[in-house]
Amino acid sequence: MGRNIFNQPPKEDQAAAPSPAPSKPVKFGGSVGGLRDSLREITANSIRDIDPEFIDVDGLRDRLAVDDDGIEDLAESIRKHGQQVPIMVRPSELPERFRVVYGRRRLAAIRRVGGPVKAIVRTLDDDASLIAQGQENNLRLDPSFIEKALFIKEMQDADYKPAVIQDALGLTRQGVSNHRVVIEQLPEELIRLIGPAHGIGRRQWGDLAALSGKVSLLGIAQEALASLPPDTSSVDRFQAVYDACLRATKGSPNRTASGSKTILKDSTGSPLGTISSDPRSLAIKIDRKGNEEFSHWLEEHAEAQIQALFKQWQDESRRQA
Incomplete structure (x- = not known):
């Protein structure tokens, strides 16, 4: 899971961590490049060895599953090569304790291996902690569409502000809305039965969600x-x-000859157009009436946007291969 090699962690009797010196809460902006620079600076100056028993795992879930096999593989890698990437923690309200910001899988693996965990210690408020968690995971783990959608739902349920949610996942307001529309139609238990499904995007999950009324x-x-x-x-x-x-719903696992049609809506619920599909083609139609400026913009940028989506699909397909 890690890629930058650190030294082998010291023995367990060297794991005691002093309380961090007070510092001003850190605010992360929405820039991914800025986040990388911030993380490099933090990593260079603030890595400590901490006994995992002093770290509490709480906060919102950003992954659907932390599977035992994956944790054991990571633990075996740490046994052989040491911890390659530090986790991030922040001071707890309780003395001499910390709360994990990101790196829950690495922490779980090191608890199996034994010994201290290398951690970046920062004093963060709740918003900054959430943004750091979301952006670091986006950079390293590439969460699936449905994992992001669940994370958005948890953030909204916890009353985080829209700007914080957007910064945490690097999404626009429309991007957040696209995830929310799908997640609101699907039972959470169903999603957890299926799992993260990397490579299954918004359209496919949306097709499944559209069947919920039938x-x-x-x-x-x-x-x-x-x-x-x-x-x-x-x-x-x-x-x-x-x-x-x-x-x-249709008596067959394949689409009927007449195909299907999905109504596209904006974040307010107003119709934008339709996506129509049949066994031979896929068509996106934007209603120019009421969306004249957007339709002109899309007409001008459609080729570049479709090429970008095609490249994204290729990248996701290669990761699944």
Whole structure:
């Protein structure tokens, strides 16, 4: 999981960490480049060895699962090569204790290995802590669409301001809205049954969400997944659930000859246009009436945007290969 090699962590009897000196709470901006610079500066000046028993794991979840196999693989790598990337913690309200900001998987792995954890100690307020957590994970872990959507829901439920949510994930207001529209239609238990499904994007999750008004997604998913091997990938689990739900609505896992149509809406719920698909083509139509300026902008930038989306799809496909 790590890429920058540090020295082998010292033995456990060297793990005691002094309380951090008071410092002003740090505010992270929305710039990813600025975050990289900030993290480099912090890393160079503030790495400490801390006993994991003094670190509390709390805060919002940014990943769907911390699987045992993945943690054991990471623990084995740390046994061989040492901890390669520090975690970040902030002082707790309790004396001599810390709260994890990011690096929950590394912390879990080091607890299996034993000994201290290398950690960046910073005094952060709740907003800055959340932004650091979200942006660091975006840089290193590339969360899937549905993981980001769940993280957004948790942040909204916790009453974080829209600007903080956008900065945490590097999204625009429209990007946050796109995630929220999908997550509001899907049972959380269904999502956790499927898993992160890296490579399954907004359109595919949106297609599944669109079936929620026609069939019981959770019941069908539980039945469909019960017959799959335990090690089935989350991408295949998604496809199995989608096919089963589609069969329940149309009698076949394939789209009918007439295809399907999805209404596009903006963040206020006003219609933008439609996405129509059939076995032969996919068409995006923007309603010029009421969206004249956007339609002109899209007409001018469509080629570049589609090329960027195609490259993103290629990158995600290679990561899944």
